[in-house]
Amino acid sequence: MSASTKLLSGVSKNFSYLRDLALMAFPNNCLVCARTLMSDERDICFSCIDSLPETGYQHMADNPVAQQFWGRMPFVQASAYLYVQDANITQEMIHLLKYHRKHRIGIKLGRLYGYKLSQMQPDIDLIVPVPLHVNRKRERGYNQCDYFAQGLSEVLQVPYEPDAMKRIKENISQTRRTRYDRWENVEGIFALADPDRVKGKHILLVDDVITTGATIESCASALLTGADVRVSVAAIATAGR
Numbered sequence: 001m002s003a004s005t006k007l008l009s010g011v012s013k014n015f016s017y018l019r020d021l022a023l024m025a026f027p028n029n030c031l032v033c034a035r036t037l038m039s040d041e042r043d044i045c046f047s048c049i050d051s052l053p054e055t056g057y058q059h060m061a062d063n064p065v066a067q068q069f070w071g072r073m074p075f076v077q078a079s080a081y082l083y084v085q086d087a088n089i090t091q092e093m094i095h096l097l098k099y100h101r102k103h104r105i106g107i108k109l110g111r112l113y114g115y116k117l118s119q120m121q122p123d124i125d126l127i128v129p130v131p132l133h134v135n136r137k138r139e140r141g142y143n144q145c146d147y148f149a150q151g152l153s154e155v156l157q158v159p160y161e162p163d164a165m166k167r168i169k170e171n172i173s174q175t176r177r178t179r180y181d182r183w184e185n186v187e188g189i190f191a192l193a194d195p196d197r198v199k200g201k202h203i204l205l206v207d208d209v210i211t212t213g214a215t216i217e218s219c220a221s222a223l224l225t226g227a228d229v230r231v232s233v234a235a236i237a238t239a240g241r
């Protein structure tokens with residue numbers, strides 16, 4: 001909890017002028033466009049939220065993300081919340097989340113997509129983020145997917161388990177590789193930390209951006225080594241529009 005949040009939570013509604021003073025001392029700005037937030041806005045302003053390029057894929061069983069996985073792995077549903085492309089708002093948000101420690105962007109996006117997914121009444125038992133390799137996590141200090149998972153978990157009221165899987169190999173750079181090479185490249189990268197933790201569960205596997213789908217495929221194949229496991233996929237973004 002930040003100093004400003006602590007202070008604000010201790011201020012009675014009867015003393016709104018104190019709250020206003022506190023807000024002046026701790027400016028509350030949109031994490032994306034930096035505009036000052038209105039009192040009913042949190043973390044990301046309504047204008048930024050309105051401009052998010054949503055895919056709407058959660059409404060389509062045969063959406064392009066799901067089609068990517070057809071014939072590659074068994075799954076229940078697969079979708080991505082937003083389109084990402086060069087210099088669009090999604091790319092900017094993912095950059096802020098990944099490299100500038102704007103964790104609240106990840107949580108906010110998870111909550112926003114959680115509301116969309118909750119309307120589809122998914123019977124998810126557990127949310128599992130794609131893990132980073134331990135060296136990469138040490139370098140960055142966090143796994144950006146954990147925050148998206150946390151936001152989804154809050155709204156869907158389903159637990160999330162950041163340590164359900166481990167990344168046993170760090171895959172080398174995927175740029176300038178063919179699709180086939182990439183598929184080979186991520187085989188055997190992940191393993192279940194404890195098969196009992198996923199046994200019999202419908203798992204929502206979450207990632208930040210789906211490109212070739214190879215990472216998800218590799219992760220899902222490790223999850224599916226658990227007994228009676230079903231897998232669905234949700235990402236923050238996929239290429240397009």
Ligand SMILES: [Zn+2]
Nearest residue numbers: 030033045048
């Ligand atoms: Zn904004």
